[in-house]
Amino acid sequence: MSKTYITTPIYYVNDLPHIGHIYSTLVADTVARYRRLEGDDVYFLTGTDEHGQKIQKTAAEQGIEPIALADRVVERYHQLWQQLEMTHDDFIRTTEPRHWAGVEKIVARIAEKGDLYVDRHEGFYCVRCETFYTDKELLEGDRCPIHETPCDRQSEENVFFRLSKYQDALLAHYEAHPEFVRPESRLNEVKQFVAQGLKDLSVSRTTVDWGIPLPGFEGHTIYVWLDALTNYISALGYGSDSDQLYRDFWQGDGARIHFVGKDILRFHAVFWPAFLLSAELPLPTTVWAHGWWLRDNLKMSKSIGNVVRPDYLLQDFGHEALRYYVLRDMAFGQDAGFSDEAFIERYNSDLANDIGNTLSRLVTLSRRAFDGALPPAKGDGLKAEAEQAMAEYRGHMEVFSFHEALRSLSKLNQEISQFLVRNEPWKKLKDESQKGEVAEVLWAGLEALRLVATALLPILPEKAPKILESIGADVPETFTEGALSWGGLGTGKTLGAVEPLFPRIDKKEYLKGAEAKKEAKDAKAPAAAENKEKRSGKGKTQASSAEGLISIDDFFGVMLKVATIQTAERVPKSDKLLKLSVDAGESSERTVVAGLGKAYEPEALMGRQVIVVANLKPAKLMGVESNGMVLAATADGKPVLLSPESEVPAGTRVK
Numbered sequence: 001m002s003k004t005y006i007t008t009p010i011y012y013v014n015d016l017p018h019i020g021h022i023y024s025t026l027v028a029d030t031v032a033r034y035r036r037l038e039g040d041d042v043y044f045l046t047g048t049d050e051h052g053q054k055i056q057k058t059a060a061e062q063g064i065e066p067i068a069l070a071d072r073v074v075e076r077y078h079q080l081w082q083q084l085e086m087t088h089d090d091f092i093r094t095t096e097p098r099h100w101a102g103v104e105k106i107v108a109r110i111a112e113k114g115d116l117y118v119d120r121h122e123g124f125y126c127v128r129c130e131t132f133y134t135d136k137e138l139l140e141g142d143r144c145p146i147h148e149t150p151c152d153r154q155s156e157e158n159v160f161f162r163l164s165k166y167q168d169a170l171l172a173h174y175e176a177h178p179e180f181v182r183p184e185s186r187l188n189e190v191k192q193f194v195a196q197g198l199k200d201l202s203v204s205r206t207t208v209d210w211g212i213p214l215p216g217f218e219g220h221t222i223y224v225w226l227d228a229l230t231n232y233i234s235a236l237g238y239g240s241d242s243d244q245l246y247r248d249f250w251q252g253d254g255a256r257i258h259f260v261g262k263d264i265l266r267f268h269a270v271f272w273p274a275f276l277l278s279a280e281l282p283l284p285t286t287v288w289a290h291g292w293w294l295r296d297n298l299k300m301s302k303s304i305g306n307v308v309r310p311d312y313l314l315q316d317f318g319h320e321a322l323r324y325y326v327l328r329d330m331a332f333g334q335d336a337g338f339s340d341e342a343f344i345e346r347y348n349s350d351l352a353n354d355i356g357n358t359l360s361r362l363v364t365l366s367r368r369a370f371d372g373a374l375p376p377a378k379g380d381g382l383k384a385e386a387e388q389a390m391a392e393y394r395g396h397m398e399v400f401s402f403h404e405a406l407r408s409l410s411k412l413n414q415e416i417s418q419f420l421v422r423n424e425p426w427k428k429l430k431d432e433s434q435k436g437e438v439a440e441v442l443w444a445g446l447e448a449l450r451l452v453a454t455a456l457l458p459i460l461p462e463k464a465p466k467i468l469e470s471i472g473a474d475v476p477e478t479f480t481e482g483a484l485s486w487g488g489l490g491t492g493k494t495l496g497a498v499e500p501l502f503p504r505i506d507k508k509e510y511l512k513g514a515e516a517k518k519e520a521k522d523a524k525a526p527a528a529a530e531n532k533e534k535r536s537g538k539g540k541t542q543a544s545s546a547e548g549l550i551s552i553d554d555f556f557g558v559m560l561k562v563a564t565i566q567t568a569e570r571v572p573k574s575d576k577l578l579k580l581s582v583d584a585g586e587s588s589e590r591t592v593v594a595g596l597g598k599a600y601e602p603e604a605l606m607g608r609q610v611i612v613v614a615n616l617k618p619a620k621l622m623g624v625e626s627n628g629m630v631l632a633a634t635a636d637g638k639p640v641l642l643s644p645e646s647e648v649p650a651g652t653r654v655k
């Protein structure tokens with residue numbers, strides 16, 4: 001049995017999961033399910049990346065310990081993966097002792113090789129990428145090429161890894177194993193990056209203590225990417241005495257596939273293999289870089305405020321519709337835009353119509369014609385089309401071209417419909433002399449549908465078996481024994497009535513309802529109204545769910561903090577607006593413009609503690625830039641400020 005090891009990136013715990021994060025795991029899960037059906041012995045890993053400056057900073061902003069933040073977000077991942085029926089075999093956290101053991105072991109091997117040395121390091125660091133960039137890579141204004149936000153200039157004594165030493169070995173590896181980076185366009189990017197010349201890599205931090213101490217280097221913490229990448233082997237037992245999984249899935253000759261987003265390709269296709277070469281360990285066989293889900297043509301990002309959270313999609317459409325949409329509508333490897341409109345169109349055309357209608361039509365006709373049972377005889381009317389579709393499906397799934405695989409299945413669905421229209425079995429039901437022909441036509445339609453539903457098992461893990469049960473077919477455990485070959489459906493078996501699996505959604509009504517709910521909620525919650533502009537993309541956003549309720553994820557998207565008003569003055573020519581300078585526990589004071597002028601004299605506000613929304617996009621009010629919003633309850637048209645009951649440190653998170 002061939003062994004296949006499949007991994008997702010491990011997710012940072014500074015944020016709750018959005019569609020972009022879910023996508024990598026849905027893809028990996030689909031491949032894991034498919035490979036198991038094809039008979040492989042699969043091990044599928046996911047997990048969380050919990051160390052580093054980003055997590056340390058977010059936890060400090062929330063006034064909690066990093067591990068408390070991690071525990072909370074990890075819980076959300078566990079719930080979500082359960083809801084999405086992910087079939088991972090393990091979930092690794094980088095704060096677990098078994099992971100530390102693996103990291104310490106690989107670092108020791110790298111050190112023994114003489115590949116670590118100490119030097120002073122100066123450079124621009126993007127906390128969100130957790131990486132240094134060279135001057136050449138930065139955008140104008142020393143901004144990160146991925147996030148486009150300013151990088152910090154940092155200068156510290158670091159431990160360096162001799163990355164430059166592995167330049168030729170890496171280039172030789174790409175040449176000998178072009179499948180190492182997929183798709184091909186990404187391989188070329190990686191080759192170009194390495195061929196331009198590799199600089200040694202800083203692999204320790206002295207200013208970040210939330211991480212694994214670097215043995216032998218007092219005061220140094222292991223760089224978060226060296227720590228994180230090692231999860232792929234520490235989870236298999238590398239570094240521990242019970243390392244059978246490591247021997248089976250990393251040292252054997254099976255496939256070792258990392259699915260990652262294109263933004264983290266360099267870490268996986270350059271740094272990771274270089275660490276492994278240094279430690280003299282096997283490399284992954286393939287690093288597969290997928291594109292980004294965009295919203296309004298921008299990568300989803302919490303700071304832009306355009307992320308799509310999964311809650312409302314799961315609630316309104318179910319997890320399988322989400323899985324189908326993301327696999328069908330993104331050409332794997334390229335970017336794709338996410339919209340509710342496209343989601344509903346895809347759902348209605350492929351699931352409600354092509355599959356749902358075909359299923360109910362075939363079962364209803366067969367029951368009517370043959371006393372509630374499957375046709376008594378077989379027919380080959382769709383054999384050639386079905387065989388071609390299955391061959392295409394498998395070919396595309398082998399190379400992870402999910403959208404093409406699903407397109408082949410859709411084509412076969414449409415061929416079933418056209419076949420029925422051409423043969424009009426419904427006109428022949430009462431004519432005994434045509435019963436044989438009706439049986440052959442309906443059986444061929446049902447058999448083609450059986451093949452479609454079988455092929456959909458890795459994508460619709462609950463609904464595909466239901467389709468098979470509705471047509472009296474077996475749910476196969478494997479594809480290797482002819483489950484995808486023509487002819488497997490029986491004859492004459494009694495059928496039950498079909499329950500609707502994919503009820504059609506009225507797109508206009510849905511979008512109208514979603515918009516109305518959003519407006520009602522925005523009117524109730526001024527903070528959400530201010531955010532409206534951020535989320536003005538087509539269709540509904542994470543905030544809109546049934547009954548106008550928001551999820552805990554939505555709530556945590558609004559950062560509320562205690563701030564102390566340092567100065568307050570009237571905005572010229574306005575009797576309503578006050579310009580406040582507040583201490584929100586940050587490196588400098590921020591200016592917030594608030595509509596408090598009719599209710600409060602500026603002098604009365606100085607020194608007072610208030611609650612501010614700290615992550616609002618800046619807005620200009622009467623020519624003054626406001627960076628946040630002060631919360632007040634409005635009674636009889638007058639704002640009444642909200643304050644903590646007793647004094648707390650400025651910057652304390654409100655939740």
Ligand code: MSP
Pocket residue numbers: 008009010011012019020021023024049228229230231259260261262263264291292293294299300
């Ligand atoms: N912790 C690192 C990965 C370490 S792996 C050893 C990390 N974490 S992340 O949480 O920021 O991102 C995890 C994955 O989500 C990445 O593959 C990233 O590309 C993916 N996505 C995040 N936003 C995305 C989209 N909008 N669209 C598709 N995937 C994107 O990076």
